[in-house]
Amino acid sequence: MGKRRDCLVVDELNSNHLKKIKIMNLPILSLKNASDINEFIVFWSKLYDYPQERLYNEAIKKPHFSVDDIQNLFVWKNGMTLSILKQNSLDKNVKSKIDIINSYKAHDKFDLSDFFQEFRGMSAVWKIFLLHIIKPTSYPIYAQHIHRAFCFITGGEYEKITNLISDSEKERFYFDTYLKYIDEISNIDLKKLDEAFFAFGQLINTKKMSTFFF
Numbered sequence: 001m002g003k004r005r006d007c008l009v010v011d012e013l014n015s016n017h018l019k020k021i022k023i024m025n026l027p028i029l030s031l032k033n034a035s036d037i038n039e040f041i042v043f044w045s046k047l048y049d050y051p052q053e054r055l056y057n058e059a060i061k062k063p064h065f066s067v068d069d070i071q072n073l074f075v076w077k078n079g080m081t082l083s084i085l086k087q088n089s090l091d092k093n094v095k096s097k098i099d100i101i102n103s104y105k106a107h108d109k110f111d112l113s114d115f116f117q118e119f120r121g122m123s124a125v126w127k128i129f130l131l132h133i134i135k136p137t138s139y140p141i142y143a144q145h146i147h148r149a150f151c152f153i154t155g156g157e158y159e160k161i162t163n164l165i166s167d168s169e170k171e172r173f174y175f176d177t178y179l180k181y182i183d184e185i186s187n188i189d190l191k192k193l194d195e196a197f198f199a200f201g202q203l204i205n206t207k208k209m210s211t212f213f214f
Helices: 002-018 037-045 053-059 067-078 084-093 095-106 112-118 124-134 144-153 167-184 190-203 207-213
Strands: none
Touching: 037 190, 053 067, 067 084, 067 095, 067 124, 084 095, 095 112, 095 124, 124 167, 144 167, 144 190
């Protein structure tokens, strides 16, 4: 009986060895152009990932900001806790002017030249973000990934867009080009557009994906 059981075990092992492995999934990426900006937004915004999104969502729709709201929004934009230098700048240039910010929020329109004068000591990225949180349905967010994505889809030199470009270049792109594009499109959720451009711009900034796309 012992030899018989040994034979059965060997036969079973041989039988299992001869069974073919069934391949279930062999995914590849297929590239195609979206038919319009809405299709682009739907696809790429699903790939958006950014830390502490809750901080943004909980504050952005408030009609009146508290100092804590401002703090949380800029921490969200920074992607992490602010450095001492950035915190000092936020305290001095933004949080100290909370009444002015809420006054801007309370009006449908305000003079941008007044805004620029009031917040002239801020970097371009933070200045534009402040403008965004005051009027989120009128002014989209600026980020290097968004800038890069826009350059790509419009045939621009997207490879040159890094965090090293000057504030004047960022503001010139945003106010002279990007806002004009925003005015040309309608019925677009600007936050979803931000997310789509951010995700795509982040992707094409990687060496492997740049090679893949071209």
